[in-house]
Amino acid sequence: EFIEFGSAQAKEEEKRAFDNDRAHVFHSWSAQDKISPKVWAAAEGSTLYDFDGNAFIDMGSQLVSANLGHNNPRLVEAIQRQAARLTNINPAFGNDVRSDVAAKIVSMARGEFSHVFFTNGGADAIEHSIRMARLHTGRNKILSAYRSYHGATGSAMMLTGEHRRLGNPTTDPDIYHFWAPFLHHSSFFATTQEEECERALKHLEDVIAFEGAGMIAAIVLEPVVGSSGIIVPPAGYLNGVRELCDKHGILFIADEVMVGFGRTGKLFAYEHAGDDFQPDMITFAKGVNAGYAPLGGIVMTQAIRDTFGSEAYSGGLTYSGHPLAVAPAKAALEIYAEGEIIPRVARLGAELIEPRLRELAEENVAIADVRGIGFFWAVEFNADATAMAAGAAEFKERGVWPMISGNRFHIAPPLTTTDDELVALLDAVEAAAQAVELTFAGALF
Numbered sequence: 001e002f003i004e005f006g007s008a009q010a011k012e013e014e015k016r017a018f019d020n021d022r023a024h025v026f027h028s029w030s031a032q033d034k035i036s037p038k039v040w041a042a043a044e045g046s047t048l049y050d051f052d053g054n055a056f057i058d059m060g061s062q063l064v065s066a067n068l069g070h071n072n073p074r075l076v077e078a079i080q081r082q083a084a085r086l087t088n089i090n091p092a093f094g095n096d097v098r099s100d101v102a103a104k105i106v107s108m109a110r111g112e113f114s115h116v117f118f119t120n121g122g123a124d125a126i127e128h129s130i131r132m133a134r135l136h137t138g139r140n141k142i143l144s145a146y147r148s149y150h151g152a153t154g155s156a157m158m159l160t161g162e163h164r165r166l167g168n169p170t171t172d173p174d175i176y177h178f179w180a181p182f183l184h185h186s187s188f189f190a191t192t193q194e195e196e197c198e199r200a201l202k203h204l205e206d207v208i209a210f211e212g213a214g215m216i217a218a219i220v221l222e223p224v225v226g227s228s229g230i231i232v233p234p235a236g237y238l239n240g241v242r243e244l245c246d247k248h249g250i251l252f253i254a255d256e257v258m259v260g261f262g263r264t265g266k267l268f269a270y271e272h273a274g275d276d277f278q279p280d281m282i283t284f285a286k287g288v289n290a291g292y293a294p295l296g297g298i299v300m301t302q303a304i305r306d307t308f309g310s311e312a313y314s315g316g317l318t319y320s321g322h323p324l325a326v327a328p329a330k331a332a333l334e335i336y337a338e339g340e341i342i343p344r345v346a347r348l349g350a351e352l353i354e355p356r357l358r359e360l361a362e363e364n365v366a367i368a369d370v371r372g373i374g375f376f377w378a379v380e381f382n383a384d385a386t387a388m389a390a391g392a393a394e395f396k397e398r399g400v401w402p403m404i405s406g407n408r409f410h411i412a413p414p415l416t417t418t419d420d421e422l423v424a425l426l427d428a429v430e431a432a433a434q435a436v437e438l439t440f441a442g443a444l445f
């Protein structure tokens, strides 16, 4: 309705967007001279449209945020209604929608939580979570996994595993790393998940001992590792880390920015660790409002909240809990709470996606590993960049806009993707994997 695909005007708009982008937009995470960004015209459900009207399934949900698809009428309407009433209010005031969202998150999160601190996204949620942990415990050191991504601001960048911050100045010297379990690339030469789990816990225990347990405020962990490889921890690992935390008075911060709000088939991914498992803080963003406006936050226990009962917490942002960001969060939480979407993600992840990918791995000699859960899967290849590029081209040929990270396909479509779209996506994964295999084998022989 906004654009006639393929028309002269559409082509003109696309060209203007691209030219101005190249002339004036500085892109994140990019070598500015080497990029040629695709310009999108519109999106609906799980489909992205370019200016010619070509349709592509959104395989990566826009950095794994568009959990409820594009142009979801309930979220759009929530923003429109809020915009017509109250668009901007200093966070020091009360705000009915923000209160509703806080109450709803606390009631939906499994465990004993009491308060929510709102931020503009994931990285600032991480910054505040570790600041609060330091003030709460009176300790300064923070531990995180090498294979992790926690955001691109000061301390969040330091928490993010070493390889991500090459070239960045050290802004927080009190952050230390450990090797969380990853069977496929085991640092311990483990051959089973049990072995990998046991040794990763022993290693973490050593890191805690050598860094000085009494100096460590918190361990920050993604309950399922996201952009660093989609790694589901072995059964017992999160519980083992929790035990170490309890033994030494260390806080457990679950970074659910990417996997929270249904991605793994549970509201929060830490729930896979069992009914008794509870983190001290949860950081969230993305799925909380399906990416309809910038929003993130921290869910915390009463004990942490009480640290700042009589002494002020100094920290916050002009737009913390912005009305136009919490309005779609309220609508999104209502949709999650209706109870259809997340159980379907768990079921289709186990019954449709997993068997199909495992079968593919049997047939395709270039596939090194398949792993994941819910609507969150990695297919890892033994292949070079040329072969991966052939895979990307095949995806586009088949109407899928790929999410590829190094030698991995990441499969993370919106949680509302239909059965037919999922099958089309998996067909494309198979064809793209074949293109990788043929190109790589072709280079070898």
Ligand code: PLP
Residues within 6 Å of the ligand: 063, 121, 122, 123, 124, 126, 149, 150, 151, 152, 222, 226, 227, 255, 256, 257, 258, 259, 285, 286, 296
């Ligand atoms: N933590 C995790 C686990 C993430 O995946 C991300 C982003 O992908 C972040 C933190 C940072 O979030 P943001 O990009 O909203 O700052």
